[in-house]
Amino acid sequence: MTTRNHITLYTLVLLLFGFSDTAWALQSHGPPEGIYVHQMAHTLFMAALAYLYWHTRRTQELTSKGWKYLQLFCTLLFCWNALAFTGHEALEYLTPQDFIDKNSWGEQLAFPLSFIKVLYYITKMDHFLMVPALFALVISLRTFYKQASSEAAK
DSSP states (O other): OOHHHHHHHHHHHHHHHHTOOOOOSSOOOOTTHHHHHHHHHHHHHHHHHHHHHHHHHHHSOTTOHHHHHHHHHHHHHHHHHHHHHHHHHHHHTOOGGGEESTTSTTOEEOSSOOHHHHHHHHHTTTHHHHHHHHHHHHHHHHHHHHHHHHHHHO
């Protein structure tokens, strides 16, 4: 790639990201269809992960480290989907009065705490499942790459 191409690419990237609008991590859905479709997506994703886990256990060599990490990824991401599904459902039972500084970085749950508020709070900690799941996927793919490289070198 030439210097001119690098400059063009960097300029394009700066233009794309420099003039973009706000991109929020969480998006609210239009009532009620949006949340229904979103919850169905979580359910289908869980089914796909369960099938992938079952298929790899049934057909692949279980001694391979890559397949074990792929199964761990499926398990953790399945649990993440279940947690996210539960969190979305818990949010349906909360009102704006249950929050302090709603939709800000300082958002807090208002007292008194109830079971549904604590459940919602716990489901917000979904990164404790997502990060290890993605880490397991990276290790799995790296292991598959190394195995393929060593077989190709033979």
